Every structure is written in C-alpha cells, then in structure tokens.
Amino acid sequence: MASRGKTVTGTDGNDHTFREKVAVQYKVSAKLKKNLQRMFYILLVPFAIISLHVFKLNEVLKITNQVLPEPQLWEKLYLSSLIFNLIGFTSLSRNNVQRLSVYFYGSSITVFSAIGWAAYIHATDAAMFVVQGRVRAYLFGQPLVIVTYFFLTVLTQMNIFALNYARNLMKAWQAKGCKSE
Template identity: 30%
Template sequence: MASRGGVMVTGTNGADFEHREKVAIQYHISALNKSRLKYCVFFHHILFLGMMAKLSADVLDKLDIFILEVEELQIPPPLWWEYIWCLSLLLSFLGLSAIKRNNIRHLRQYVYGIVALGFCPLLYCVLYYCGDVWRYLSHDDEDDSSEVDIELWQGYPYGLLWYAFVLLASQVHFFQLYFSFNLLKAWRARGALRKSD
C-alpha cells in the first residue's frame, strides 16, 4: 500500500484489501432477492390489469354503466375465484413494505396470503375448467357426429385461455414464494449473527 510520499509500506504488497472489502453473503442474498421480488410484484400487477380488463364488463354492469364496445365483446360472466384472485394484489403492498423494512413477520404474512389468495383460486380454476379443456383436447375434428359442448369466446376455447392465465400467474406466484423464502432465510441468518455478537 502506498503512503503519501509514494513509498510502499513494508510488509504489504497491496493485496490486503480483500479482507476489508468483503460483504457478508446474507446481505448480498438479501439485496438480490429483494430486487427479484420487486420484479415479480411488477408482473403480478401486469396480470392484475389483464384480469381487470376481463372483469370490466361485469364491473361496469354492476355500476349500471353501458359502453357498447365492451358489451359487444360478449365477455362471459366472471366466477367468484376471479375476484378473490384480484385481492392478492393488495398483498403486494404488504410484501413491498416488508422488504423495505426487512420485516420477517410481514413477509411471512405475505407468503401465507399469496398461497391463500393467489394459488388457491388458481387451483380452483384448473379444477373447474378441467372437463372443458379435456373435451377440447380429446375432441376429434373428423368426427362431427358427436356434439361436444365446449365454451368458446371469440372462437377460442374459454377453458384453455384460462389455463394460459393460470400458467403465467402460477409462475409469478411460485417465484414470489421462492424469493420470499430466500429473504426469510437471509434475514434469519443475519439475526443469528447479531445475537452471537
């Protein structure tokens, strides 16, 4: 290490910075997973906007507002699970608050909420449209003699459209849980280090 006069201090070759510049691994893991969880929350908001576009016809109907362009789309009426899934967006504010303050209790509540309001409605959707999707996938185009009752919207099988949504939403929720668990592990390790000091 050089001193003010440009003279190298005896006993060092300048490589002793490594022990001073090392960041504890749990802080690195925490910063990385906080960033990734924020991205997941962003994608959760994007999916919510898509769901609200689907629910717009029903919401406008309940508010007694008539918009011809929306009515012409003939969007099927929503099921209760769609509104319950929309409640999962409120959890994103709890999650963002938890990662801002490194609050283990709030992050744990966020995880439980994502399971209850995120995954459970999606599981119900998969089970509800299972028969419809199976009939569509096993339907033979050449055999028109059997009348197959498949709900369609704009020419597309409605159940299959929901399965595409479930695939995207379940991936977002899975990664939300994964990054949350990584944060909980890192924060507990940091707390254990503080207690040992």
C-alpha cells in the same frame, strides 16, 4: 498528500480485499429483493387483466369486441391477493420479515386456492375439448378453455417464482448476525 519517509510494509493499499468483505446474506438479500420487486411489478399485469374482466372495464374502454363470459368467483378471490402483494412490497424497504411472511402465507392461500378453484371449474370444459373436440366458447379465435388454462399456468409459475424469492429472502433476513463459513 505525499508522506515523508518510508511507508510501513502492508499499508500500500493492496490489503483491501482482506478487509472489505460483505457477508453473504447481505449480497443474497440485495439480489433477492431486486428480483422480488420485479416479480411484484410483473404480477401487476395479471391483476390488471383480471380487473378489466371482473369490473367489466372492457365495456367502457372497448379493448376488444369479443363478448367475454361473466366474471367468476375465483377471479375475485385472486384479486383479493393484491392486499398481500402490497404487504410484501412494503416489507422490502425495511427488511421486515413479519410482513414478508404475511405476504408469503396469505398469498399462498389466496392465490393457489383461486387457481385450483379455476382449474376445477374448467375441468369439464377441458375434458369435453380433449375427448369430444367440442368447445363452448372461443376467445380471440382460440378455445376459451385453452386460453384459460394457459393463463392459469403462467399465473401459477409467476406466483411460484415470487413466493420462492420471498421464502429465500426471509431465510437471508433471518440469517443476519450469523457467521458464514
């Protein structure tokens, strides 16, 4: 719609960069929420792998012809951290700091105690492989202890990423209402 007469200087629409500023914590929150949500989806892969082993679904689905070792208690402990992942995932929709902190602390305790326990259990096999070159079992043509430690390393890294995103997201959510410089 055309205006009649002259327009006041400063209202030509070029001042939008000064008026429309989004606080930094909201930009950070959106980015971290997306990254953490991706990590929750990525963490479903090791949950699926461990679930196949613990619930002996390989025998039903015939994914591999390999004879797998019996499930260990650390795998069941790791699967219990799925509860905390679900709590963390549900916290993202409402920016719920309390739920995210339950995820952060619960997942930290269950995941890293399970991974530490697994590393401790397989330490003698690793020492035997390094010192003597002997291996008790193979999986997919590789020493089982090497496959296990590789899996534990990747699992640790993925959970560290997810917990780091959660920690930073909690900081961003708690910063709401604070002025940024």
